[in-house]
Every structure is written in structure tokens, then in C-alpha cells.
Amino acid sequence: MITLEALTKDFGATRAVNQLSVNIAPGKVTGFLGPNGAGKSTTMCMILGLDAPSQGQALLNSVPYAKLRYPMHTVGAHISGTAGHPGHSPRTFLKALAQSNRISATRVDAVLTEVGLQSVASKRIGGFSLGMRQRLGIAAALLGDPQILILDEPMNGLDAEGIGWIRALMRTRAEQGGTIFVSSHLMSEVQQVADHLILIGRGALITEAPTQELIKEFTQQVITVRSPKATALAGLLERTGIEVMATAVDQLEVIGMPLEGVGSLAFAGGIELHELSVTHGSLENAYNQLTHDTVEYSAELSGGVART
Structure with a gap:
């Protein structure tokens, strides 16, 4: 379980996350949606101890991230879009992570195989495509075989086969009792994989509901x-x-x-x-209706037709 209790983050006079209280339950894929600047990445960073909350707290199985002795056994995360130093190889990068969290070295080759990078395990990361770096980041998230996965835009840079693979990975781990918390702007993909949705705008909760119920209600x-x-x-x-x-x-x-x-x-x-x-309506239709008043940046097409 991931628990957010009145989670709040201020950057000077700007409130990025505002009193966010939700539970992200095991056994399902939970999609985390909101416009650019809504506070999604900041929320994930606070869950992982990378940002300190101004108020409230984020708990992983009732414990703050900072109090987990070997956190990769509890939670795996990929939120930066890239992974590893360009001069290192996937194997050396993952071995260092494994040693820091007392994970068996045999687990390194297991996750490299699982994400499809075994054949390039000794190559320099600097020569990898964005899709390959995404796979490496997901391999790092899986390294400790954690019950909780936190993924920020994991489908960016992946081709059709890669998107199908990550979708199947999330579904399988949720069906095995895992807690999957994923943020993405690819609405069609979120609609296919997410059981439950949390929508935020301007740092505050807009709504949360099972995916199909939300689509039915707002389309x-x-x-x-x-x-x-x-x-x-x-x-x-x-x-x-x-x-x-x-x-x-x-x-x-x-x-x-x-x-x-x-x-x-x-x-x-x-x-x-x-x-x-x-x-039935699409998730994109419901999302646009729900977030219409919280969009920070919008563009205007020729002819004066506004579009977010």
C-alpha cells in the first residue's frame, strides 16, 4: 500500500502539491493523471524521499521511504526517463545497485533478460536509444523484486512491441498482488492497463475512481x-x-x-x-472534461480553436 496523508509541497510561494490524500492499493494498476505542472512528478519524488513534504507524509507499507533499510526490496521506481552513467554498462550499473541493497548478483542477469537487454549488457549506456534506457530504468526498478512499482512515463521512447511488453509487465505484477503506480500522458495506453485512476490538477485531487466507472460517468x-x-x-x-x-x-x-x-x-x-x-467514451474525453479548468498551459490552433 502507498498512503498519502495530506501531502503538501511548497516551492517558495508556489504550492506544487496541495493536501493530497489517497491510498494506492495492491492488486491493481493505478494510473496517475493530470496536466503538465499538476504536481505528479513532485508527488512521486516525495513518495521516494527525493523531496521533503512541506506538510503531511507519504508512506510505503506504513513506513516513510527514508526508514526502509534496503528500499529496493520494498519499492522499485523509474521516474527520471534515463538510467545509469553513459560510460557504464547495464551490468555494472545494476551490480552497483544490487550491492547497495544486498540483492544477489544473479538477480542482475535475471532482470536484464526480463527487459530484453541481455545481449547488450556489456555495452556502454551512452550509446543506447531512449527506449533502451527506459528498459534499463525498469530493470533497475525490478531489481529487488519489490511489491511496489512507481513508474513515471514508462512508455516514452518505446516502440509498439515495447509498449505491449511494459503493459503486460504491469498487468502481470498487479495480478500477482503488486502495487503499480504509473503516470503517463498516453491516455489510450492508460485506459487499457489501469484499473483505477487518480486525477490531480494544480496539485490538488480532482477525483479518483475505477477507470471504467470514471469513463462512464464523464462521457x-x-x-x-x-x-x-x-x-x-x-x-x-x-x-x-x-x-x-x-x-x-x-x-x-x-x-x-x-x-x-x-x-x-x-x-x-x-x-x-x-x-x-x-x-462508450474514451478516457481522453473524460480526462479533458475533468481537467479543463486546471490546465496551466494551452495552445490555440489557427482559426481560433483552442486546444489543450
């Missing part, structure tokens, strides 16, 4: 209908006060009526259907 359900008599069906639907939009000659999108209701109305009107399907 609209859209029914897609295809029919050779789409115009006639649109007329029936509009008479009930339902919002209908024609997206093609034979296709409609319906908002405000359940799928069963659309099907029953078409059947009663003798209208042939070629498709009747439902699309």
Missing part, C-alpha cells in the same frame, strides 16, 4: 446504427426528442437512448438494420 454513450432506411429511422428517433446525427447516407449516431430502445423502435417501425452497436 456520453453513442449508439451507431446503419440501415437502408436511415432517414425514416432518424425521423422516428427525433420525434422522441432524441439527439440524432447522420454520419453517412445509411448511418446514424444516436445519443440519449439505450441500444435496446433504438432496436425496439426500429423493429416497431419495420425498419431493417445492418448495424446496431454502442461506443
Whole structure:
């Protein structure tokens, strides 16, 4: 369990994290989301003892990080985006970490194999791509076989195979009872892997909820209908006060009526259907709605259309 109790961090007159209180539970992947400058990295740094809270505390299994004698056995973290000195090799970098935390040297080769770096274990880190350095950082996080993993933007620089690999790694460790706390701006990936979400803005908690519940609550359900008599069906639907939009000659999108209701109305009107399907909103839609008022920086597209 990761426990944040009224966690607060001030940098001079600027409050980066404001009275943040949440529990990050084992057995699930918890996504940590928020706009740039929301306080996500600062929060992770306080959990790991890299920043001292101005108020409150962060606990790992009820203990502050600084009081863990060999912390890599309890928590593994990758938050910098890179790992190791450019002149070192992955093997020497991981061996030094292992010795500092009384981890068996055999564990070094095990994690190098797990992250796919065994073939370059003796190469200089300075020649690695961003994706390879991400894998090395994750290898360091896994070194002590910890129950808790804290990962900040772990998918940056990874190709499609690498993203699939890290997604499977997080899911597997959560299913084995681990606590996975991950921050990412890749909403589609977070939606696929996270069981629970914590959203913050301007350092404060916006909401936390199971992923699917949050998406369902803050997005609209859209029914897609295809029919050779789409115009006639649109007329029936509009008479009930339902919002209908024609997206093609034979296709409609319906908002405000359940799928069963659309099907029953078409059947009663003798209208042939070629498709009747439902699309739930995306995490990106819910995220944009929830964080709209907490965005620190925004851009404007040509034509005056604002976009975060």
C-alpha cells in the first residue's frame, strides 16, 4: 500500500502539491493523471524521499521511504526517463545497485533478460536509444523484486512491441498482488492497463475512481446504427426528442437512448438494420472534461480553436 496523508509541497510561494490524500492499493494498476505542472512528478519524488513534504507524509507499507533499510526490496521506481552513467554498462550499473541493497548478483542477469537487454549488457549506456534506457530504468526498478512499482512515463521512447511488453509487465505484477503506480500522458495506453485512476490538477485531487466507472460517468454513450432506411429511422428517433446525427447516407449516431430502445423502435417501425452497436467514451474525453479548468498551459490552433 502507498498512503498519502495530506501531502503538501511548497516551492517558495508556489504550492506544487496541495493536501493530497489517497491510498494506492495492491492488486491493481493505478494510473496517475493530470496536466503538465499538476504536481505528479513532485508527488512521486516525495513518495521516494527525493523531496521533503512541506506538510503531511507519504508512506510505503506504513513506513516513510527514508526508514526502509534496503528500499529496493520494498519499492522499485523509474521516474527520471534515463538510467545509469553513459560510460557504464547495464551490468555494472545494476551490480552497483544490487550491492547497495544486498540483492544477489544473479538477480542482475535475471532482470536484464526480463527487459530484453541481455545481449547488450556489456555495452556502454551512452550509446543506447531512449527506449533502451527506459528498459534499463525498469530493470533497475525490478531489481529487488519489490511489491511496489512507481513508474513515471514508462512508455516514452518505446516502440509498439515495447509498449505491449511494459503493459503486460504491469498487468502481470498487479495480478500477482503488486502495487503499480504509473503516470503517463498516453491516455489510450492508460485506459487499457489501469484499473483505477487518480486525477490531480494544480496539485490538488480532482477525483479518483475505477477507470471504467470514471469513463462512464464523464462521457456520453453513442449508439451507431446503419440501415437502408436511415432517414425514416432518424425521423422516428427525433420525434422522441432524441439527439440524432447522420454520419453517412445509411448511418446514424444516436445519443440519449439505450441500444435496446433504438432496436425496439426500429423493429416497431419495420425498419431493417445492418448495424446496431454502442461506443462508450474514451478516457481522453473524460480526462479533458475533468481537467479543463486546471490546465496551466494551452495552445490555440489557427482559426481560433483552442486546444489543450
